[in-house]
Amino acid sequence: MPSTREIRRRIRSVRNMSQITRAMEMVAASKMRRAQDRVTSGRPYAERLRDVLGDLASLQLGADEMAQFPLLQQRDVRRTALIVVTPDRGLTGALNSNILRRVTQYIRTEAGSTPPKVIAVGKKGRDFLNRTRQEVVAEFIQLGDRPSLDDIRPIVSVAVEEFLSGEVDAVHLLYPQFVNTLTQKPEVVQILPIERPEGDAGEGEDYIFEPNPKDVLNEILPRYVEVQVYQAVLETVASFYSAQMVAMRNATDNAKELVDDLDLAFNKARQAQITNEVAEISAGANAFRTD
Amino acid sequence: MAKLSMELVTGERVVYQADDVDMVVAPGSEGTLGILPNHAALISLLSAGEVRVKKGNQEDSLIVFGGFVEVLDNRVIVLADSAERAEEIDLERAVRARDAAEVSLRNESDRVSVAEADAALRRAALRLRIGERRRRNSSGAPR
Numbered sequence: 001m002p003s004t005r006e007i008r009r010r011i012r013s014v015r016n017m018s019q020i021t022r023a024m025e026m027v028a029a030s031k032m033r034r035a036q037d038r039v040t041s042g043r044p045y046a047e048r049l050r051d052v053l054g055d056l057a058s059l060q061l062g063a064d065e066m067a068q069f070p071l072l073q074q075r076d077v078r079r080t081a082l083i084v085v086t087p088d089r090g091l092t093g094a095l096n097s098n099i100l101r102r103v104t105q106y107i108r109t110e111a112g113s114t115p116p117k118v119i120a121v122g123k124k125g126r127d128f129l130n131r132t133r134q135e136v137v138a139e140f141i142q143l144g145d146r147p148s149l150d151d152i153r154p155i156v157s158v159a160v161e162e163f164l165s166g167e168v169d170a171v172h173l174l175y176p177q178f179v180n181t182l183t184q185k186p187e188v189v190q191i192l193p194i195e196r197p198e199g200d201a202g203e204g205e206d207y208i209f210e211p212n213p214k215d216v217l218n219e220i221l222p223r224y225v226e227v228q229v230y231q232a233v234l235e236t237v238a239s240f241y242s243a244q245m246v247a248m249r250n251a252t253d254n255a256k257e258l259v260d261d262l263d264l265a266f267n268k269a270r271q272a273q274i275t276n277e278v279a280e281i282s283a284g285a286n287a288f289r290t291d
Numbered sequence: 292m293a294k295l296s297m298e299l300v301t302g303e304r305v306v307y308q309a310d311d312v313d314m315v316v317a318p319g320s321e322g323t324l325g326i327l328p329n330h331a332a333l334i335s336l337l338s339a340g341e342v343r344v345k346k347g348n349q350e351d352s353l354i355v356f357g358g359f360v361e362v363l364d365n366r367v368i369v370l371a372d373s374a375e376r377a378e379e380i381d382l383e384r385a386v387r388a389r390d391a392a393e394v395s396l397r398n399e400s401d402r403v404s405v406a407e408a409d410a411a412l413r414r415a416a417l418r419l420r421i422g423e424r425r426r427r428n429s430s431g432a433p434r
Contacts, residue, residue, distance in 0.1 A: 041304040048300060048368050052334065052361050149302045149372070210321045210335035219336055219359060223370075227302050 004273060007266040011259055018255030024091070025248035031145060032181070032241035038146065039178060039234045046227045053196060053224060055207070056217060068214060070164055071194050071221045081117040081137070081159060081168040082106060083191075085175035085232050086125035087240035088142055093247035095184055095239060096124045099176050102186035103128070106174060110188070117168055119158055121233065137162065145237055152230045160225065163192045175232035176239040182246060184239035191228050194221055293328035297344055299353060299369040306374045307344070307353055314345040315367050317360050326362055333362040339413065341377075341421050342369060352377035354421050356414060380422035389415035 066072060086099050103125070107115060120126035120139040129136050138158045143151050159171045171192035176184040209216050297315055299307040315326040318340025326333075337360055342353040358371035392412035399405050 038303075042302060044298075044305050045300045045302045045370060048298075048361075048370055052359075052368075052370070055361070055363070056334075206332060208331055208333045208335075210319055210324075210333070216334050216336060216359065223372075230302055 002265075002269065004266060004269045007262055007269055011262045011266065014255050014258050014262065018252050018259070021248045021251040021255065025245055025252060028241045028245035028248060032238065032245055035145060035234070035238040035241050036178070039231070039238050042227075042231055042234055046231055049220070049224055049227055053220060056196075056213075056220070069217060069221065071160070071192060071225070072196065074193050075169040077112050077169040079112045079114045079116065079168045080110075081119065081162050081171045082111070083119045083121060083155065083159060083171065083173045083229065083232075084125040084129065085173070085229075085236045086120075086122035086128075087236060088123040089240070090124065091247060092240060092243040093250070095176060095243035098184075099125070099174070099186045100128045102188070103174060104132075106172070106188060107134070110172075112169070116172075117162060119155060121155060122236065143233060147230070147233050147237075149226060149230055152226055152233060156222070156226050156229055159192065159229075160222065173229060173232055175236050176243075178235040178238040178242065181242045184243055189228070191225050194224060293365055295326065295328050295330075295365050295367050297367045297369075299342065299355070299371060299374055301358075301371050301374050303373075306371070306376060307351070309344060309346060309351070312344055312346050312367070316341075316343040316345075317369065318342070318355070319360070324360070326360075326367055328365055330362050330365075332364075333360070335360050337369070337371070339417055341417075342374075352421060352425060354380065354417060377421050377425045380418050380425070382419065382422045382426070385415045385418040385422060389419065 082103070084099075084103055086096060090096055115134065117137045118129050118134050120129050120136050121141075121143070123141045126136065126139045126141060138155070140155050162168045163171055170190060172188050173191050174186060174188045177187040179185055207213075294310065295312040295315060296310045297307070297312045298305065298309075313328070317324045317326065317335075318338050320336040320338050323340075324333075324335060337355055337358045339356045340354070342355055344351045344353070353374055353376050355369065355371040355374045358369065358374075361368045361370070388411060392408045392415060395404060395408040396412060399408060
């Protein structure tokens with residue numbers, strides 16, 4: 001049995017750890033709330049944009065007209081690019097390994113016959129992709145908790161360039177979707193070529209376009225890609241903080257349990273020591289007895 | 292009489308939302324657009340400028356930098372690249388931005404930096420114009 005001193009030392013160190021995990025839990029909880037708000041406040045733009053794009057679907061395009069919008073061009077997929085969005089930091093329970101497992105699965109089964117070109121957003125993903133020797137064409141790390149659309153544009157322009165130059169025939173986006181505080185689900189969506197959302201084309205609204213349909217569509221399409229990536233990054237931040245909060249809460253709970261167990265062990269050890277001492281004293285006293 | 296509903300959103304947030312609007316004036320790429328109730332369906336690109344929303348005898352002013360506007364069934368949706376309300380404009384920051392842009396416009400020779408400085412100067416000038424007018428109006432007698 002370990003000595004009381006050793007047990008006491010362990011109790012102290014576990015307590016210190018639980019104080020740290022508790023503090024981290026609370027920090028993550030408050031940042032999570034703000035990150036969630038940002039996810040929701042970004043949604044209306046994405047939805048409206050999708051609506052407008054849907055309305056534009058009534059615009060019937062012939063093959064030669066389609067050729068004017070390279071971002072819509074469907075090609076045979078020989079090679080793909082993957083944008084992997086992950087947090088920069090760990091201590092998030094299973095979040096990062098779930099994302100990275102999904103990446104592996106994508107590379108094995110969903111990419112074309114050639115391994116995909118990857119764009120890493122976030123340190124955890126970058127480190128993993130470098131370790132597994134993927135072809136990382138660009139990396140963007142430390143975007144922070146409040147990225148702006150301007151921070152996202154370079155990511156999108158790398159992807160668009162790869163697509164337009166014909167290096168890749170499709171671009172996918174992988175990120176931890178924020179479902180709720182307890183659930184984050186790694187999601188893969190195609191961002192290029194743009195799949196036009198279904199509009200209620202039946203109504204056939206006759207829009208007036210200024211300056212003309214082509215210019216309007218050319219402006220809207222890149223923004224649609226941008227906003228999808230932007231939302232993914234926001235969801236990643238929200239996922240990160242909620243996963244971290246939950247992981248730290250579990251750690252704190254475990255530490256408390258451990259302290260309780262150690263307290264019990266400590267009391268037992270102390271009791272044993274006292275019993276021992278009493279036994280020794282009475283044994284000593286017995287030795288001097290002369291009757 | 293029919294009214295408009297008006298919404299101005301950016302990728303980051305909903306900047307402005309109002310119902311029962313009488314008129315929206317927006318800086319279309321081909322010229323200023325005045326949108327009244329029962330306007331035909333329209334999608335137009337926007338240039339940088341001021342969006343004004345008239346509601347009764349109240350008028351709100353917003354500043355947008357690019358984007359586009361959709362009008363459909365008395366709903367006006369402005370999807371701006373970036374936008375702020377006139378009352379959010381930080382005049383001191385705009386003055387600093389203008390001065391910095393003027394300095395780099397004089398000193399830079401590289402084409403990209405000149406274009407950037409020029410764009411920054413335009414943004415700052417627009418902010419100052421709208422922000423200062425707002426300040427004059429709110430400090431002076433109400434119209």
